[in-house]
Amino acid sequence: MNATVDTIGVMSGHVECSSVLLGAFGQDFGFFSGNPLLHPELAARPCGFPMEVVPYSVQNDNVIGTVVIMCFFLMAILIRRTRSFVSQQANGFFHSPAHKVVHNEVDTSIGVPTVALMHLLLAIAGSLLVFYHAYATRNLFLCRISPYGLAVAYAGMFSLFFVLRNALSSFINWIFFEKASRRQWRSTYNFLLLLETWLLFPLISAGIYLSVSPDTVLRLTAAVIVLFRMVLLYKTFTTFLLKIYCILHLLSYLCALEIIPLLILWEILNGITDSLIITF
Secondary structure: OHHHHHHHHHHHHHHHHHHHHHHHHOOOOHHHOOOOOOOOOOOOOOOOOOOOOOOOOHHHOHHHHHHHHHHHHHHHHHHHHOHHHHHHHHHOOOOOOOOOOOOHHHHHHOOHHHHHHHHHHHHHHHHHHHHHHHHHHOOHHHEOOOHHHHHHHHHHHHHHHHHHHHHHHHHHHHHHOOHHHHHHHHHHHHHHHHHHHHHHHHHHHHHHHOOOOHHHHHHHHHHHHHHHHHHHHHHHHHHHOOOHHHHHHHHHHHHHHHHHHHHHHHHHHHHHHHHHEOOO
């Protein structure tokens, strides 16, 4: 009987203690209310390690890093496919022959898939450059679409630009030159475009991952493009022997298809980025 009373007393004590705790902490613990192992008056100890917030950066982006690594594998494939083409073009590139010689074997050594691969790498390099510059000058996380979607849109715009430029270039060459001359000029242009791809993609990637200023990377990229256009100007003059239609071709090609469209494309991409950023 005493044991029963003691047990009831203890139980009543626990109930009284639970009601006191409920009143003190102002919350109901539900199923655990009245449990003798529940001690809400004890302070909880933090477990684990303290977390340090790391800000976002393009260099630490896993998706961007994966794309860059895959592009370097594509670059290795491109170099392997075009070694003979580069060797054939480089041997007599700065020598002006006394007569036109059309190298049919050169044209067959670099096919449409290789040219498409060159333009793909240039499009990705251009999109990385624009994305890196936009990340440094704007808050891309206030964009209405994903930043990755924005980078894909950049690459798509560059790809469309290359397609339109090649189509217009073929049309202008068809107006000014005969078939043999068009083939020779196209081989020279593909050779310079290939060297430009080899140089620009590693340059832009190194600039991003070495934390070089976006403006510096942009200036270096522009310098490489201008340098190769000057070499193209020299090669066209030496190939077509300073004829009047050659000068007209150069003016129409360099201004209408190379320099001005690139500047317009840059402004269009910046306008697209600004229009997608949410402003308060």
